[in-house]
Amino acid sequence: MMPRSLGDWLSYLEQLHPSAIDMGLERSREVAQRLGLGRPAKRVITVTGTNGKGSTCAFLASLLQRQGLTVGVYSSPHLLRYNERVVINGREMGDDELCQAFAAVEAARGEISLTYFEMGTLAAFWLFERSALDFAILEVGLGGRLDAVNLIDADLALITSIGLDHADWLGDSRESVAFEKAGILRQGRPALCGDLEPPQSLLTQVTNLATPFFLRGRDYDLAMTENGWHWFGHDRQGQLVQLHDLPLLDLPMENAALALQAYALLDLPWRADELAEALVGARITGRLDRRQLVWKGKPLSVLLDVGHNPHAAQYLAGRLASTSRRLAVFGLLADKDLGGVVQPLLAQVRDWAVAPLPTSRTRPAAELEAALRKQGASVTAYSSVAAALVAQCEHAAAGDEILLFGSFYCVAEALEWLARHSRGDMQDGIAG
Numbered sequence: 001m002m003p004r005s006l007g008d009w010l011s012y013l014e015q016l017h018p019s020a021i022d023m024g025l026e027r028s029r030e031v032a033q034r035l036g037l038g039r040p041a042k043r044v045i046t047v048t049g050t051n052g053k054g055s056t057c058a059f060l061a062s063l064l065q066r067q068g069l070t071v072g073v074y075s076s077p078h079l080l081r082y083n084e085r086v087v088i089n090g091r092e093m094g095d096d097e098l099c100q101a102f103a104a105v106e107a108a109r110g111e112i113s114l115t116y117f118e119m120g121t122l123a124a125f126w127l128f129e130r131s132a133l134d135f136a137i138l139e140v141g142l143g144g145r146l147d148a149v150n151l152i153d154a155d156l157a158l159i160t161s162i163g164l165d166h167a168d169w170l171g172d173s174r175e176s177v178a179f180e181k182a183g184i185l186r187q188g189r190p191a192l193c194g195d196l197e198p199p200q201s202l203l204t205q206v207t208n209l210a211t212p213f214f215l216r217g218r219d220y221d222l223a224m225t226e227n228g229w230h231w232f233g234h235d236r237q238g239q240l241v242q243l244h245d246l247p248l249l250d251l252p253m254e255n256a257a258l259a260l261q262a263y264a265l266l267d268l269p270w271r272a273d274e275l276a277e278a279l280v281g282a283r284i285t286g287r288l289d290r291r292q293l294v295w296k297g298k299p300l301s302v303l304l305d306v307g308h309n310p311h312a313a314q315y316l317a318g319r320l321a322s323t324s325r326r327l328a329v330f331g332l333l334a335d336k337d338l339g340g341v342v343q344p345l346l347a348q349v350r351d352w353a354v355a356p357l358p359t360s361r362t363r364p365a366a367e368l369e370a371a372l373r374k375q376g377a378s379v380t381a382y383s384s385v386a387a388a389l390v391a392q393c394e395h396a397a398a399g400d401e402i403l404l405f406g407s408f409y410c411v412a413e414a415l416e417w418l419a420r421h422s423r424g425d426m427q428d429g430i431a432g
Contacts, residue, residue, distance in 0.1 A: 006095040009102045010082055010116075017115040023146035028118045032125070032151055034108040040128035041072060041136035044152050045262060048140035048181045049160025051312045052194065052258075055251040056160050057137050058282040059259035065089055066278040067268055069134040074124040074149070076117065076141050079286055079412045086124045088131055101126045117141050121148040143170050145183020156262055157184045157191040157211075160255060162199060163311035164337070178202040185211050190236075190265055192220075194258040220261040222253055229253055233261040235270075246276055250288055252315065286411040288319060291418060293402075295393040302389075304414060305405040308332065310340030316405065317344040324350055325400045327392045330368065331357045331385055331410040338363065338371050341406065349403065351395065352379040353388035357409040385413040 004012065045060060047053050057073055064071045071089055078084040083092035093101075101123035105114075114122070121141075128136050138149045144159075162178045170177045178199035185191050185205055190212040193202065198215065206213045214220060220233030231243045241264055249256055256279050264270070289304040307316045320326070328349040332338060354368035365381040372379040382388040385404075392402050404414045 004099060004103075006082065006098055009099055013102070013116045013119050016119065017113045021117075021142065022115050023143070025146060025148065025151060027112050027114055028122060028148045028151055031105065031109045031112055031114065031118075031122055034110070035104065035122065035126060037122070037125050038129060039136075040125045040138075040152065041133035043134065043155045043266075044136045044138060045156045045158065046138045046140065046149060046152065046154035046184045047158045047160065048144040048147075048184055049158070049194070050163035050177065050309065051307070051315065052160035052252060052255045053139045054284050055282070055287055056158060056194075056255040056259050057139050058251065058284045059256050059279060060137050060262060061087075061090075062278040062282040063259060063263045063275065064135050064137075064268075066274050066281075070132065071135045071137065072124075072128045072131060072133045073137045073139070074121070074128070075139040076120070077408050079408060080415060082120075084285075085120060086127060088128075088133070093127060097127060098123065118148045121151075125152070140181075140184065143177075143180035143183070145180045147183075150184055153186050153189075154184060155189060156265060157186065157189065158258060158262055159184075159191070159193045159195065159198075159202070160258060161311060162195045162202070163309060175199045175201045179205070182206075185209050187211070190214065192258060192261055192265075194254055214261050214265070216254070216257065216261075220257060220264075222257040224253075231257055231260055233257075233264050235264045236267055241270065243272055243275060247280055249279060249282075250290070251282060251284060252288070252319075256282075285415070286408070288316075289411075293393070293418070293421070295396070298393075298396065298398040300393060300396050300398070301401045302414070302418070303401060303403050303405075304411045305403070306408050306411050307405050308336055308341065308407050310337055310344070313341045313405075314344045317348055320345075320348050320403070322348075323401065325397065327351045327353070327396055327400060327402050329353050329355070329385060329388045329392055329402060329404040329410070329414070330406045331355050331365075331388075332363045332368065332406045333357065333359070333361045333409075334363045335361065336363070336407075338368070342372060342375065342377075345403075345405075346375055346377060350378065351392070352377050353382055353392050354379060355382045355385045355388040355410075357385070357407055358413060359409055362409070385410050386417045389414055389417055 086093040105122045179201040182205040192214045286306045291302045293300045356362045369381040
């Protein structure tokens with residue numbers, strides 16, 4: 001029998017469990033024990049939050065790698081390749097490595113049914129444990145308390161923000177969401193929170209677990225200046241530490257501030273120039289991700305953002321420059337808050353192109369079109385994200401910006417479209 005390719009494995013994982021999401025740790029814990037899994041690294045940082053997990057992980061990885069440490073990052077979802085989910089020192093795990101890990105988990109699980117995410121999480125842990133990592137940075141997939149990532153007792157627990165999303169699983173209030181995210185906290189181990197107004201359910205867990213707690217606005221924060229920003233926080237001994245005149249960043253600086261506070265607790269070298277360079281070097285595809293495009297001789301700017309809930313949309317709107325020359329390409333999943341996502345951006349966009357996403361979970365383009373028309377927006381529906389993007393390129397004038405947002409699926413399709421340009425498969429060119 002021929003060994004499975006990575007594509008074969010992923011197809012197999014998609015049909016392995018009766019539901020895509022099945023919260024709980026019992027199945028994963030039993031298989032982890034059968035695998036003999038220990039800790040994935042000498043030290044582990046777990047990151048949860050409604051928004052900002054990806055950029056926080058990217059900042060942390062860059063800060064740690066700048067010190068010559070070996071760092072693994074496990075994240076989800078991926079945009080173009082499953083390999084993006086398991087990365088060591090910036091290198092995506094290869095197909096053969098992932099296949100070997102899936103085979104090990106498959107052999108150990110026996111009669112236990114695992115979801116796609118649970119299989120992937122255990123496979124990542126298996127790879128990390130064999131890689132002699134100094135640090136593993138683990139991004140929670142959904143919630144925290146019952147997420148497979150929470151099998152590991154983290155040395156540091158980070159909560160980026162607390163908003164409403166995945167209401168079917170996390171509840172329809174910030175209190176219920178915060179309770180689920182607080183599940184990654186451990187007795188006596190430091191926890192950090194980037195939300196300026198953490199719900200009481202989180203604060204109660206902090207008290208119950210006697211967790212050293214570092215809260216933005218109280219224990220650490222950032223202040224914007226004309227040409228940059230300042231940061232203050234505290235080290236593990238409680239001493240004040242500061243950084244001045246940090247350069248502006250493309251990724252959210254609130255998440256950079258959170259990553260800096262986490263780094264300050266790790267008793268690692270503290271050299272301002274190295275820290276600044278590490279923050280500037282952090283990158284994450286699809287988050288405030290600007291590309292320059294030439295379409296039929298017209299220079300255009302394309303801004304990609306995976307924001308798909310009201311909190312992310314509000315942040316995105318705040319980061320956009322004021323202009324009347326912005327067009328949008330937009331798609332959304334059916335379980336997302338359509339009104340809450342589009343409302344913050346209505347005044348920022350003069351023309352909308354909407355499209356279905358390449359998944360059965362998509363919200364129909366006709367529904368998106370009707371909702372935007374009801375808000376008085378200029379909007380046209382298209383058959384795909386690629387078709388919508390082509391249409392906006394045609395409609396745009398030289399120097400216009402095209403904002404493409406609403407889902408990982410939306411950004412992934414746009415990236416594939418842009419890649420075809422860069423290979424010369426289409427008539428016009430793109431510059432990175």
